[in-house]
Amino acid sequence: MPKGSRDGARIRATWREWSLSKVKLGGAAAAGLGLSSGPAAAGIVSGTLAAINPGTMILFGALGGMCLFSVTAAIALVRHRRLAAQITGSLEKEKSDLKFRVDRLEAMLNTDEQRVIVWTGNGAMPQIWGILPEKSGVPRPPAQLLAFGSWLTAKGAGDLERHLDMLFRTGEAFTTTLKTRTGTYVEALGRTTGGAVVLRLRDLTGERQMQAELAARNARISGELHMLHALLNAMPAPAWQRDAEGNLIWANAAYAEAVDMPDAASAVKDGATFLDAAARTAMAVQRTEDGCFTARIPIVASGERRVFEVTDVNANVGGAGIAVDISELERAQKEMNRAEEFHGRTLDQLAAAVAIFSSDRKLQFYNAAFRQLWDLDPAFLEGRPEDGAVLDALRAARKLPEQADYRVWRNKMLENYQSLEAKENWWHLPDGRTLRVIANPHPQGGVTYIYENVTEQLDLESRYNALTRVQGETLDNLSEAVAVFGSDGRLRLWNPAFGRIWSLEEDRLSELPHVKEVVSACTLSEVEKQAWEQLAGSVTGLVDNRTQKISRLERHNGDVLDYATVPLPDGGTLVTFVDVTDSVNVERALLEKNEALQQADLIKNAFIQHVSYELRSPLTNIIGFAQLLSDPKFGELSEKQGEYAEYIQSSSSALLAIINDILDLATLDAGIMELDIGEVDVATTVSAAVEGLKDRIAEARINLRTHVPENIGMIVADEKRLRQVLFNLISNAVRYSEADGVVDVSCSREDDSVTFVVKDHGHGIPAEILTQVFNRFVGHDTGSRRQGAGLGLAIVKSFVELHGGTVDIQSAEGNGTTVTCVFPARPELADQAAAE
Numbered sequence: 001m002p003k004g005s006r007d008g009a010r011i012r013a014t015w016r017e018w019s020l021s022k023v024k025l026g027g028a029a030a031a032g033l034g035l036s037s038g039p040a041a042a043g044i045v046s047g048t049l050a051a052i053n054p055g056t057m058i059l060f061g062a063l064g065g066m067c068l069f070s071v072t073a074a075i076a077l078v079r080h081r082r083l084a085a086q087i088t089g090s091l092e093k094e095k096s097d098l099k100f101r102v103d104r105l106e107a108m109l110n111t112d113e114q115r116v117i118v119w120t121g122n123g124a125m126p127q128i129w130g131i132l133p134e135k136s137g138v139p140r141p142p143a144q145l146l147a148f149g150s151w152l153t154a155k156g157a158g159d160l161e162r163h164l165d166m167l168f169r170t171g172e173a174f175t176t177t178l179k180t181r182t183g184t185y186v187e188a189l190g191r192t193t194g195g196a197v198v199l200r201l202r203d204l205t206g207e208r209q210m211q212a213e214l215a216a217r218n219a220r221i222s223g224e225l226h227m228l229h230a231l232l233n234a235m236p237a238p239a240w241q242r243d244a245e246g247n248l249i250w251a252n253a254a255y256a257e258a259v260d261m262p263d264a265a266s267a268v269k270d271g272a273t274f275l276d277a278a279a280r281t282a283m284a285v286q287r288t289e290d291g292c293f294t295a296r297i298p299i300v301a302s303g304e305r306r307v308f309e310v311t312d313v314n315a316n317v318g319g320a321g322i323a324v325d326i327s328e329l330e331r332a333q334k335e336m337n338r339a340e341e342f343h344g345r346t347l348d349q350l351a352a353a354v355a356i357f358s359s360d361r362k363l364q365f366y367n368a369a370f371r372q373l374w375d376l377d378p379a380f381l382e383g384r385p386e387d388g389a390v391l392d393a394l395r396a397a398r399k400l401p402e403q404a405d406y407r408v409w410r411n412k413m414l415e416n417y418q419s420l421e422a423k424e425n426w427w428h429l430p431d432g433r434t435l436r437v438i439a440n441p442h443p444q445g446g447v448t449y450i451y452e453n454v455t456e457q458l459d460l461e462s463r464y465n466a467l468t469r470v471q472g473e474t475l476d477n478l479s480e481a482v483a484v485f486g487s488d489g490r491l492r493l494w495n496p497a498f499g500r501i502w503s504l505e506e507d508r509l510s511e512l513p514h515v516k517e518v519v520s521a522c523t524l525s526e527v528e529k530q531a532w533e534q535l536a537g538s539v540t541g542l543v544d545n546r547t548q549k550i551s552r553l554e555r556h557n558g559d560v561l562d563y564a565t566v567p568l569p570d571g572g573t574l575v576t577f578v579d580v581t582d583s584v585n586v587e588r589a590l591l592e593k594n595e596a597l598q599q600a601d602l603i604k605n606a607f608i609q610h611v612s613y614e615l616r617s618p619l620t621n622i623i624g625f626a627q628l629l630s631d632p633k634f635g636e637l638s639e640k641q642g643e644y645a646e647y648i649q650s651s652s653s654a655l656l657a658i659i660n661d662i663l664d665l666a667t668l669d670a671g672i673m674e675l676d677i678g679e680v681d682v683a684t685t686v687s688a689a690v691e692g693l694k695d696r697i698a699e700a701r702i703n704l705r706t707h708v709p710e711n712i713g714m715i716v717a718d719e720k721r722l723r724q725v726l727f728n729l730i731s732n733a734v735r736y737s738e739a740d741g742v743v744d745v746s747c748s749r750e751d752d753s754v755t756f757v758v759k760d761h762g763h764g765i766p767a768e769i770l771t772q773v774f775n776r777f778v779g780h781d782t783g784s785r786r787q788g789a790g791l792g793l794a795i796v797k798s799f800v801e802l803h804g805g806t807v808d809i810q811s812a813e814g815n816g817t818t819v820t821c822v823f824p825a826r827p828e829l830a831d832q833a834a835a836e
Contacts (some may be wrong), residue, residue: 137180359445
């Protein structure tokens with residue numbers, strides 16, 4: 001039977017004995033009065049009462065009862081007083097003895113370093129005896145002492161209350177060690193004695209305190225080790241523990257699975273090793289001074305090669321390690337690195353600048369466009385500066401927009417790190433550029449900035465809008481009708497001239513009619529219908545090769561329109577109409593006039609040729625007979641007759657030269673002039689031309705200077721026509737030079753050409769005539785000299801160009817005239833170059 005149950009039974013037996021003693025005390029009092037309670041007494045009383053009559057018996061009975069009660073009461077009172085005095089004396093003595101004993105026990109309890117708490121079970125407050133030093137952590141006030149949670153740790157107070165509850169309910173005694181809030185330890189002993197519950201608290205000092213601390217520490221360490229083992233056993237990563245000799249003493253389930261063992265106990269028993277020899281060697285070599293080793297090692301586990309993050313710690317008492325499978329992490333990191341590298345290369349190809357800042361506001365990535373946009377020091381960027389530092393550096397370089405309060409603006413920009421949505425800002429930089437800045441916050445922290453240079457875009461947009469307005473105004477003010485049909489055949493754009501030419505109302509055009517509707521509204525004649533059907537086919541036709549078409553339309557009212565269809569890149573078609581009625585009428589008149597002029601020119605050329613031919617024959621006769629008259633063989637002439645004959649010869653020669661020139665020009669105009677090409681000595685030809693003008697030069701008193709290099713060589717040309725060109729140039733220079741003037745004739749060879757320059761120092765040619773000097777019958781008078789026929793330079797230009805050369809003339813009034821003729825050294829080479 002439990003001790004608590006025996007104490008409870010003893011308490012109940014005490015209460016029963018106390019009740020029985022009170023009943024015995026009443027029986028003893030009755031015996032002292034001499035009353036009998038046996039059968040004899042009952043008989044005597046009954047006999048006596050039977051001899052008396054009823055009335056008397058009642059009276060005597062009442063009196064006798066009263067007397068009997070009085071006597072009995074007196075006897076009982078006397079005896080009770082005597083007994084009470086005896087009991088009182090004995091109780092006083094017992095009380096004195098008990099008080100002495102209690103005082104002695106209290107003195108003993110108070111002298112021992114302990115606190116005793118007794119619960120008697122009658123609902124009264126428990127009694128507390130004894131004292132403990134303050135350093136024990138146990139409070140002295142009874143109320144505070146009974147509040148266990150105020151001076152014990154939470155765990156200690158819970159354990160004590162649990163033990164006391166069991167003690168009160170079942171009488172189970174306990175002994176435990178409790179930790180106070182001050183860090184000291186107290187021993188608590190709970191017992192039941194004499195129907196009371198006693199709790200004794202003792203301070204543990206010295207070795208007992210140390211033992212308690214060691215026990216508590218051992219319990220804590222054991223619990224922590226058990227918890228740690230349970231945690232490691234639940235992990236999928238292999239974990240192990242070794243003793244000081246390096247033997248395996250514990251492993252988790254993942255370790256057993258990795259080494260292909262049925263359970264951890266078997267792995268420990270067999271000493272199965274998880275790390276191979278290379279890993280153990282690397283562990284021994286790379287272990288730090290404090291005994292730690294951490295590395296990523298490829299290990300074969302469960303028959304598969306994987307990568308583990310191995311962490312092993314070694315100490316004097318042994319070692320422990322854990323291997324985390326990071327194969328998936330390794331693959332994910334490689335994929336992430338490849339993706340990051342790919343994204344980096346992709347971002348480097350973007351024209352927009354990109355900068356990525358991490359959650360700590362430091363620069364994490366930037367592309368080439370960012371570096372080029374801001375032109376920052378690469379060393380500064382590689383140092384991963386903060387976002388604010390980058391803004392400060394840009395502001396110091398005057399590359400940020402001017403701000404009235406830079407600090408407020410900067411703080412506002414840094415608010416992007418707390419934002420949940422992307423923000424867009426426009427920066428107008430001091431150098432005239434405009435940036436569209438997009439700040440996109442990352443869900444895991446950080447911000448990605450995108451700097452888009454929209455300067456050209458805005459400029460193009462502005463120019464496009466201006467161009468659109470200009471084009472709109474231009475189209476609206478064009479006299480030509482313009483209409484644009486979309487790929488669906490509906491009218492998209494038109495100008496007022498389109499509606500005006502075809503008499504279409506603006507409201508009707510605003511409805512964007514189909515080309516078929518436009519055709520039906522504009523065709524009033526069969527010719528117009530055919531033209532518009534052709535236009536409609538160009539607009540709606542499904543052809544592989546859309547080409548521009550141009551044609552002319554004569555309307556029913558006599559108007560003439562030139563129309564064209566131009567395919568547009570977007571699939572539309574541009575249709576233009578130009579009213580050329582006036583131009584056609586003028587063209588027709590000009591054609592008629594041109595035909596008349598051509599006819600007149602033909603008549604003129606025929607007349608000139610006929611007249612020249614008819615004049616040449618008699619002129620030849622005149623020259624011949626004049627020469628005969630001048631010949632002394634046919635008779636002597638007088639002086640005056642000889643002079644007249646010379647005049648006839650000179651005039652006839654001049655007239656013959658003019659007629660020859662006219663014939664040459666007529667031949668050139670007819671396209672039947674042929675050159676007699678051959679090698680020509682340049683110096684000889686120049687001399688021959690000068691010799692032919694010797695008399696005229698002498699008569700005009702002109703100083704002719706020639707500049708012909710000795711090595712000028714040969715030229716392939718028509719000698720006759722070349723001499724005629726030089727003759728005409730020198731003749732003009734002599735004619736327009738003053739007496740005693742100078743005429744320079746020079747020639748030179750450059751590459752594949754020969755250049756002839758004839759320069760005079762006369763009055764020069766007026767500017768209004770200079771542009772016409774190569775026309776026929778154009779000349780001018782200079783002083784007393786009369787102009788010639790005006791055919792010399794025209795013939796020069798014709799013959800030079802017939803050789804494939806060029807003629808240039810420079811002159812100014814008062815500064816003379818310079819004529820430059822360039823002949824190709826070989827005309828066939830010039831013709832080949834021109835053909836190429």
